[in-house]
Amino acid sequence: MPSRADGVRHPHAEELRIGLQVWDTPAMTDAALRSRRLALRPLREQDAEPLVVLLGDDRDAVLQMSHMPWPCTPAAAREWIALRTRPGTTSFAITRADDDAFLGSIGFGGLREMPSVGYWIGRPFWNQGYATEALQLVIARVRGLGAKGLQAETFPENAASARVLAKCGFRYRGVGRRNYPPRGGLVQVCVHILHFATRDAGRTRESSCPSTT
Numbered sequence: 001m002p003s004r005a006d007g008v009r010h011p012h013a014e015e016l017r018i019g020l021q022v023w024d025t026p027a028m029t030d031a032a033l034r035s036r037r038l039a040l041r042p043l044r045e046q047d048a049e050p051l052v053v054l055l056g057d058d059r060d061a062v063l064q065m066s067h068m069p070w071p072c073t074p075a076a077a078r079e080w081i082a083l084r085t086r087p088g089t090t091s092f093a094i095t096r097a098d099d100d101a102f103l104g105s106i107g108f109g110g111l112r113e114m115p116s117v118g119y120w121i122g123r124p125f126w127n128q129g130y131a132t133e134a135l136q137l138v139i140a141r142v143r144g145l146g147a148k149g150l151q152a153e154t155f156p157e158n159a160a161s162a163r164v165l166a167k168c169g170f171r172y173r174g175v176g177r178r179n180y181p182p183r184g185g186l187v188q189v190c191v192h193i194l195h196f197a198t199r200d201a202g203r204t205r206e207s208s209c210p211s212t213t
């Protein structure tokens with residue numbers, strides 16, 4: 001992840017292209033996804049402001065995400081959003097249905113048969129089930145698109161995210177290594193997979209890295 005003159009670390013363009021390109025369906029995020037408490041809608045430029053309020057001082061949270069720039073300045077947030085609002089991208093703002101409050105975001109991309117999903121929720125809203133509820137909406141959407149499943153990666157210490165995945169039926173499949181310069185280069189990541197066909201969806205199973213158990 002290169003550092004630029006503005007001091008913000010951004011992923012390589014190629015890394016972003018692979019991570020974000022998907023689905024040549026322009027209307028992918030046109031329709032909002034709704035659950036009892038949440039509305040997932042396409043990200044928009046104005047989300048940069050609440051995004052910075054939630055993440056601007058939260059380096060620990062940002063470091064759990066592979067594509068979020070640090071420091072999370074307004075300009076970096078606008079750029080991050082711009083990359084996720086192009087036609088065919090599949091990133092959503094997670095908002096509270098009652099009052100439209102911006103809680104975080106979730107998106108998927110990569111392989112059409114087995115896309116990767118990533119998400120975050122602002123710290124003031126943690127542990128209220130929002131990530132789980134948002135992920136369940138995305139699972140339903142991806143399933144409806146004909147994918148065979150979904151995959152996700154967590155850093156070994158991220159027990160909360162592993163728990164979210166387990167609650168949604170993902171199973172821990174092993175450890176991989178990825179290059180994350182903000183974390184000092186090659187690091188371990190835990191790989192979690194949800195296979196739709198094997199009826200993993202909906203079951204509660206542990207999806208923890210060995211180091212978190």
Ligand SMILES: CC(C)(COP(=O)(O)OP(=O)(O)OC[C@H]1O[C@@H](n2cnc3c(N)ncnc32)[C@H](O)[C@@H]1OP(=O)(O)O)[C@@H](O)C(=O)NCCC(=O)NCCS
Nearest residue numbers: 061064119120121126127128129130131132159160161163
């Ligand atoms: C991971 C994250 C998305 C979870 O969001 P959330 O809305 O709090 O998640 P939920 O409330 O749906 O579920 C959290 C679960 O983790 C559990 N949990 C929280 N902290 C935990 C910890 N330190 N150890 C173990 N479990 C933990 C909660 O108890 C809850 O499980 P439960 O319902 O069985 O009690 C949020 O913490 C976050 O955005 N973190 C920073 C960014 C990030 O890590 N993104 C994911 C990258 S893989």
